[in-house]
Amino acid sequence: MSGEESAEYLVSAIEELMAEKLRKQDPDYQITVYCDKHLGVNMRLEASWGSMEYGDTSVDVNRLIEWCCPKPGCHRHYEPTILGYYDRELGRRLRRDAKRQPRGNHSGRPFMYVGKVGDGRGYLCPLYKCDERGPVVAESVVDEEVRLPTDPLAILKKAERKRAIEMDVFLSFASTSKLSIDAGSPENRDPDYPDIMCTISGQKYWFELGQIIHEEVAEKVNPKRRTLDDGFSYDQDRPFVNLIVSKAEKKYETDCAPVDLVLHFDLRFGTAASVLRLCEKHSAILAALTSTGPFERVWVFDEFNKTVILSS
Ligand SMILES: [Zn+2]
Ligand SMILES: [Zn+2]
Numbered sequence: 538m539s540g541e542e543s544a545e546y547l548v549s550a551i552e553e554l555m556a557e558k559l560r561k562q563d564p565d566y567q568i569t570v571y572c573d574k575h576l577g578v579n580m581r582l583e584a585s586w587g588s589m590e591y592g593d594t595s596v597d598v599n600r601l602i603e604w605c606c607p608k609p610g611c612h613r614h615y616e617p618t619i620l621g622y623y624d625r626e627l628g629r630r631l632r633r634d635a636k637r638q639p640r641g642n643h644s645g646r647p648f649m650y651v652g653k654v655g656d657g658r659g660y661l662c663p664l665y666k667c668d669e670r671g672p673v674v675a676e677s678v679v680d681e682e683v684r685l686p687t688d689p690l691a692i693l694k695k696a697e698r699k700r701a702i703e704m705d706v707f708l709s710f711a712s713t714s715k716l717s718i719d720a721g722s723p724e725n726r727d728p729d730y731p732d733i734m735c736t737i738s739g740q741k742y743w744f745e746l747g748q749i750i751h752e753e754v755a756e757k758v759n760p761k762r763r764t765l766d767d768g769f770s771y772d773q774d775r776p777f778v779n780l781i782v783s784k785a786e787k788k789y790e791t792d793c794a795p796v797d798l799v800l801h802f803d804l805r806f807g808t809a810a811s812v813l814r815l816c817e818k819h820s821a822i823l824a825a826l827t828s829t830g831p832f833e834r835v836w837v838f839d840e841f842n843k844t845v846i847l848s849s
Contacts, residue, residue: 549814556808564602564617564647565665571651572606572613573622576658576674577681580604580615604650607683617663621648627694639671700725703746707733710744710799710838714845718742729790741794745787745832747780749802749812777815781822785830795833798826803840812837816847823849 570580582604603616612624621640624632640646641662649660649671658678660671704725711718716737723735731745780800789796802812816823816837826832827849837847 552810556811559808560665561667562643563665564663566602568650568661568663569652570604570615570663571653571658571678572608572611573615573651573674574613575606575608575611575681576651576678578606578608578611578683579680580606580613608681609683615648615650617647617650618645622651641667641669643667703732706746706748706801706838706840707744707799709840709843710801710836710845711735713838713843714836729788731789731791731796741792743789743791743794743796745784745789745796745798747784747798747800749780749800749815749837750776774815774818778819778822781819781826784832785822785826787831789831796831797834797836798832799836799838801838801840809839809842809844809846812839813846 566582570582572578572580582602603614603620605615606613612626613622614620614625615622620631620633621635621638623635635648639649639660641649641664643662643664647663650663651658651674652661654661654670654673655676656678657676658674660674662669662671704723707723711723719736719739723733726732726734726743731743733744733746735742735744784798823835826835835847835849836845838844839846
């Protein structure tokens, strides 16, 4: 190892230690969460929600990650940091019963989740690598398989939510980027158009959004994505490379107006330093987005710190 190489190794080892320390303050999205009303039912992880669904509450629950119960008729959700287990039905106020729920012994007092303990269920701490336990809920529980609903309303709701989240990310990016995007002009569009249409100084302009996420979050959100090694790793490369390649191959309907790509992430999915390192490592495929791909420019946007960390 040359001096330069060993210095680089040391820097990345220190960064990994710091990242590991940060992760211990956050919930582990690998955990298997059960519905506290249906102890046999595995809840499903859902990525970021828009804030508007929570319009009538005072907490800033914008962009939380949470689990929801797939059992028909059950409105139970679990969010580890602010809400705990709670009920939410479309068009209704959130109903919380957090007072009775056990919490972990950390700053912010995260809500414990109902997890597998032996043959039964017990409250467990959701923070990464914390083995703190709460009360036992049941000594023995039979697992219950719930099929995913295929009703059109659920699919429609999902599409609406996706649009709301995209607009939310875009407006945050727009206010950070100093591009003179005309106020009130951004609108959602569906494929084959890019995600957002707007005007910049009166000229039509498109933006496509892509979220940079961790391998294991990607897997939880979409369990069909199988990876070869089943080890526990925070390797972000695969979803990152897949994201870039899929965007580079896209063909958009743009009415001859330019399209920019906004790659965004927040702290739950990576620190700015780790994302920057990814971008450097894969700079060649990033460059292909603009040279042979459909994009005019590429931006990398840190949603948590509201900063553009890279632009081509
Ligand atoms: Zn349930
Ligand atoms: Zn804990």
